[in-house]
Amino acid sequence: MSLTGEVFTTAPALPPAAGPAVRSLLRAGEILSSARGDDGPPVVIDRGPAREAARRELSKGMYHENDPSPVERALNAFWDWLDRLFGAASTAAPGGAVGLVVIIVAVIAVLAALWWRLGTPRRQPALSAALFDDRPRSAADHRAAAEAHAAQGHWNQALQERMRAIVRALEERALLDTRPGRTADEAAAEAGRTLPAHTDRLRAAAREFDDVTYGGRSASEQSYHRIAELDRDLERSRPHLASSAPSTDNNSRQGAAG
Numbered sequence: 001m002s003l004t005g006e007v008f009t010t011a012p013a014l015p016p017a018a019g020p021a022v023r024s025l026l027r028a029g030e031i032l033s034s035a036r037g038d039d040g041p042p043v044v045i046d047r048g049p050a051r052e053a054a055r056r057e058l059s060k061g062m063y064h065e066n067d068p069s070p071v072e073r074a075l076n077a078f079w080d081w082l083d084r085l086f087g088a089a090s091t092a093a094p095g096g097a098v099g100l101v102v103i104i105v106a107v108i109a110v111l112a113a114l115w116w117r118l119g120t121p122r123r124q125p126a127l128s129a130a131l132f133d134d135r136p137r138s139a140a141d142h143r144a145a146a147e148a149h150a151a152q153g154h155w156n157q158a159l160q161e162r163m164r165a166i167v168r169a170l171e172e173r174a175l176l177d178t179r180p181g182r183t184a185d186e187a188a189a190e191a192g193r194t195l196p197a198h199t200d201r202l203r204a205a206a207r208e209f210d211d212v213t214y215g216g217r218s219a220s221e222q223s224y225h226r227i228a229e230l231d232r233d234l235e236r237s238r239p240h241l242a243s244s245a246p247s248t249d250n251n252s253r254q255g256a257a258g
Contacts, residue, residue: 156212163206
C-alpha cells in the first residue's frame with residue numbers, strides 16, 4: 001500500500017546503499033500489505049494514517065545514530081550565520097571581499113597602534129593603597145632595586161621603586177614624618193609644602209605611580225627617567241622652612257638698629 005492510497009505489491013530488492021528513510025517507507029508498506037491477508041481484498045488506508053505510520057517508523061533510534069550532536073548543530077548554525085554575514089558585508093563594501101579584508105586589516109592596525117600608544121585604558125583607582133609594604137627599607141635599597149629593574153627593562157617595577165626611594169629619602173631627611181600607610185598622593189602633598197619648587201613634579205610622579213600600580217597603565221623608559229631625575233634634584237634641594245623668613249627679617253632689623 002503506498003502513502004497515496006495505492007496497494008503495495010511485493011517490495012523490490014534494494015541495494016545495500018539505500019537510505020534508511022527509503023527502507024523505512026517500504027517497510028511500512030510491507031506492514032500494511034501483510035495486513036490484508038493472503039487471499040483477502042487489498043487493504044486501503046488513507047494518506048493521514050500512512051503518514052503517521054511512516055513518522056513512527058522514522059522516529060526509531062536506529063535511523064538517528066549518525067545525526068550531528070547539539071554542539072555540532074550549533075557550530076554549523078554559527079558558521080552558516082558567519083558566512084551570511086561576511087557575504088552581506090562583502091557585497092556592501094567597496095571592492096567586494098578583497099575590500100572588506102582591507103578594511104578589517106586597517107581597523108585592526110589602528111586599534112593596535114592606539115593600544116601601543118596609550119596602553120591599557122586608564123581606570124581611576126577607587127582607593128589609593130599604601131605606598132610601602134610591611135618590609136621597611138632604606139632609600140638606597142629602593143634606588144638599587146629600581147636600577148636593577150630598569151636594567152632589565154621592567155619599567156613598571158622600576159618606577160614604583162624609584163617613587164618609594166623619593167619618599168623614603170624625604171623621611172630620612174626628616175622632611176616627612178615616618179608614617180605607615182602613607183599614599184603617594186599624601187606624600188607628594190606633604191613634601192610640596194617644604195619643597196614648593198618641586199610641587200608640580202611631585203604630584204605628577206604620584207599620579208604616574210598610581211596609574212601604574214592601581215590603574216593598569218604601563219610605565220615607559222621616559223617616565224622612569226623623569227622620576228629618577230626628580231629624585232636626584234630633591235637630594236640637592238634645600239627645604240623651605242616657614243620660620244626662616246621671620247628670622248631673616250628680625251636679623252635685618254637688628255642690624256639696622258645697631
